[in-house]
Amino acid sequence: xxxxxxxxxxxxxxxxxYRHTGEDAQARKLFAEFVGVSGSATSKWLRGGVLPAGxxxxxxxxxxxxxxxxVTEYLAWNDVYRQAAGMLAHKLVTAEExxxxxxxxxxxxxxxxxxxxxxxxNHSQKKFQELEQFVSEGxxxxxxxxxxxxxRFAHLRYVDMSDEVEPDEIKSDSSSExxxxxxxxxxxQMTPEDAAAQLALLVQLALPxxxxxxxxxxxxxxxxxxxxLAGRNGIFRLNNQxxxxxxERMRKQMEG
Numbered sequence: 001x002x003x004x005x006x007x008x009x010x011x012x013x014x015x016x017x018y019r020h021t022g023e024d025a026q027a028r029k030l031f032a033e034f035v036g037v038s039g040s041a042t043s044k045w046l047r048g049g050v051l052p053a054g055x056x057x058x059x060x061x062x063x064x065x066x067x068x069x070x071v072t073e074y075l076a077w078n079d080v081y082r083q084a085a086g087m088l089a090h091k092l093v094t095a096e097e098x099x100x101x102x103x104x105x106x107x108x109x110x111x112x113x114x115x116x117x118x119x120x121x122n123h124s125q126k127k128f129q130e131l132e133q134f135v136s137e138g139x140x141x142x143x144x145x146x147x148x149x150x151x152r153f154a155h156l157r158y159v160d161m162s163d164e165v166e167p168d169e170i171k172s173d174s175s176s177e178x179x180x181x182x183x184x185x186x187x188x189q190m191t192p193e194d195a196a197a198q199l200a201l202l203v204q205l206a207l208p209x210x211x212x213x214x215x216x217x218x219x220x221x222x223x224x225x226x227x228x229l230a231g232r233n234g235i236f237r238l239n240n241q242x243x244x245x246x247x248e249r250m251r252k253q254m255e256g
Contacts, residue, residue, distance in 0.1 A: 003072045007051060009064040012158065014046040027156055034089070034153075035059045055088060055095040055110060058117055062089035066149050068158040068240070080128065081117065083135040083142060090145035092138060101134045103127030154244045203242075 004012065017027040032042045035056055044050050045060070052060045057073075062085050065074045074082060084101075087093045093101075099109040102116060103124065115121035123131075135142075213223055227235050 003070040003075055005072050006057070006061060006064070007048065009069045009071055010045050010051075010060075011048060012069070013064070014048075016158075017156075030153065030156065031063065034063050036091070054114055057114075058085045059089040062086055064158075066146065067153060067156055068236075076119065077117070080132045080135055083139065084131060085117065086142050086146070087135065087138050090142065090149070092141055092145060101131050103130070150243050157240065157243060159240055 013027075013031070017024040028039060028042060028046070032039045035042065035052070036059065037056060045052055051057065061071050061073045065071045066089075074085070077085065084098060088095060088098055095110045095113070099105075099113040102109075102113045103126075104110075104112040112121060116123050212218065213226060230238075
């Protein structure tokens with residue numbers, strides 16, 4: 001997937017949910033609620049008139065990143081700033097509290113923090129280490145919040161259709177295990193109960209490997225190797241299919 005600026009992400013969301021229908025109106029409402037602003041504010045952003053400012057901007061960046069976009073502003077941050085922005089977006093910390101952790105105080109503390117996110121202000125090594133410790137202590141709460149987000153917003157998730165592999169493309173690749181599996185016809189004969197049992201087993205088998213690859217014992221190069229071996233956008237496409245399965249019943253209850 002190609003990275004997109006925040007303005008392009010807003011434009012994409014507007015194109016996807018512009019209709020005056022209940023579903024599209026609900027999507028725009030959920031966007032406004034997550035960021036913590038009125039519907040009129042998000043309407044201005046979506047129409048392309050202005051971009052979000054201040055700490056609201058980082059909440060919007062995280063909203064689209066969590067929906068599956070590759071936001072250029074997010075990609076420019078290191079892991080510590082990404083986690084800090086995530087804690088802010090999920091309301092695990094206020095902008096003022098986070099600015100204090102960044103090492104800023106006074107009336108313009110939040111403004112100074114925003115400049116760091118913009119890349120327009122330097123962050124001392126000592127304060128960066130303190131921020132790193134702060135986000136590390138909040139990592140478990142952040143993970144819980146992200147899972148809740150995936151459950152609630154799964155139906156809004158962005159999928160770049162240019163990255164999708166057509167079924168015929170998979171079937172024609174007889175050298176791949178997926179292609180061989182589909183060609184046997186066993187997949188089409190499988191019952192939903194069998195599919196659920198098989199997928200549950202695969203998830204249980206895959207989880208320890210995923211946790212290990214996400215640990216400090218592995219480097220970004222190791223994770224790149226996984227993506228390479230999994231095939232073109234394999235991890236991303238698997239995530240798109242698993243996300244709606246995280247909590248369909250819970251999501252319906254939230255929407256109801």
